[in-house]
Amino acid sequence: MILNIEEIVQQVPLPMIVKDDASRQLKGVPAKSVDLVVCSPPYNIGKIYERDRKLSLSEYLDWQSSIVADLATVVKPTGSVCWQVGNYIKDGALTPLDIPFYEIFRSQGFILRNRIIWRFNFGRNSDRRFSGRYETVLWFTKSDSYKFNLDPVRVPQLYPGKRHAKSKGSSAGLPSGNPKGKNPSDYWEFSAERDFFENPVWEIPNVKAGHPEKTEHPCQFPIELAERCILALTDENDFVLDPFVGTGASMIAAAKLRRRGLGIDKDAGFAKLASDRIADFSNGTLKMRPSGTPVRRPVAGEKVAKIPEEWQM
Template sequence: MLQITSPKIIPTATFLKGDVLAVLETLPKAKYDLIVTSPPYNIGKIYERSTKLTFEEYVEWLDKIIGKLVDAVQEHGSICWQIGTFIKNGEVFPIDIYTYDSFKRRGMKLRNRIVWRFNFGLHSKRRLSGRYETILWFTKSDDYRFNLDAVRVPQLYPGKRHAKSRAKQSGQPSGNPLGKNPSDYWEFSAEKHLQRDPVWDIPNVKANHPEKTIHPCQFPVELVERCVLAFTDPGDTVLDPFMGTGTTAIAAMMHNRHAVGIDKDNAFIKIARRRVKQLSDGTLKVRLSGKKTHQPKQSNKVARVPNEWKSLPKREL
């Protein structure tokens, strides 16, 4: 069970219903310390069916949204743009590449292009199966929040020392006692329960995931959690213009940050409110950050090669 720990900060969550561009227009400028979001990919999900856009129209729509987000973030703030691919007639269009210029020409600076790897993804018979998406981490200025100590990983070789050629440091431990800087592949664990496993191979939210709701493209709390820990301070405010079922709000409130979310769907907002209440009550189920992904044992029937496969000639495989 989760607890909101700080007695000095009472984190809040504000949910706003409406069209994303219309609502963003009403928000104050330079207000938010961090924006974390994953926009719809224009691939026909249930929340996209009311408006059908060509790919060109879709990119233009995203450009308008990005403009509003840049206006909304503070000078010391960050935007984490979690995105995947649009696929048409078997051709892959990486949305991060198509939207990078929308941030760059508005003065945003890319600090990392982070790869989120997950265990289940897009299957295909004519291309390799997709198993990752990206997070573009942009800052508005060079004076930005970055809390490295909150997301360090355990040293792989804590006993490693400086070489003799390093005169002043010769023979001294070469690593940081708090841990090393995590990679942009996001294989890290933070303090406490995160130290149980140094690799963060984050599963996406599928049927058996403890956080699963009715949302078809829900991302996991721990994906947002590390953005919150690294790029904000307690008491900061985190905005998600495509809130869905409140994942960003939960990750923010878990670490004593305030949250603002936007969504056009009443059903999703209702779920988000319920999940936030469960968080406050200590009853919300989430997958602990750093928990090792499930590996089936060979004794499990589903992990064994079926007899039907064993008898097939190689030419039929």
């Protein structure tokens, strides 16, 4: 069933999950009605939800191009898209998906504002290349008139006592930072320790075993990552759309921040899982990692931090 956003807004106070094909359901979304798209689309790498439709890379990109064309119709002129992607890998050859997706979105008139690097600590280890430990979030806007709310996503100043130099005229000697915090960096550069600390990374742990949000979904999207995008790029009561909603993380973030929303997934099991998780959030029983919590590091003395005796022989 194709639903109309106005009907969803009137009938459902929480974001709604629809079990349907994204291409079909997007045709029922009114033009220029969506404030933000937050999505991690399938990567076409053979995950369980992709096995019914094996596509070549060119076929996959053609399919995704049709999805982006539909998004260009439904996103408001003041709206944004946050498209989180990783890599397509076949026969050991890697294609960073943000490269073709940039061209796909650009061809539909979208403007790239940031290429955000999301780093995480754990993932599949590789033997014949460096282990992948980051993915990218492409933030596009529909026009030059867009929302960007910096204050809700500022990070603490690393040098709050830093002051302007004497050459700065009337600002000389005054604190050089913003008391509300600094603008988060859009990247992490692996260089000297000084550069690492001066360019804060969007370091949000991916959802693996032991994470409180973990479900049976093989490529789960963390709620906090969606939450940052929604905080920065929308206002309360704005409408958030996710055409490949998976476990519902984007819609949970929308509900948490008092936004309306529609999530779409063609897999009946995952659509139900997402709906159940939103219901659990609503009644206060959903397990979530607190946003802004520093990534845990092992401390000296912990068993997992000790070098095994076998390695010391």
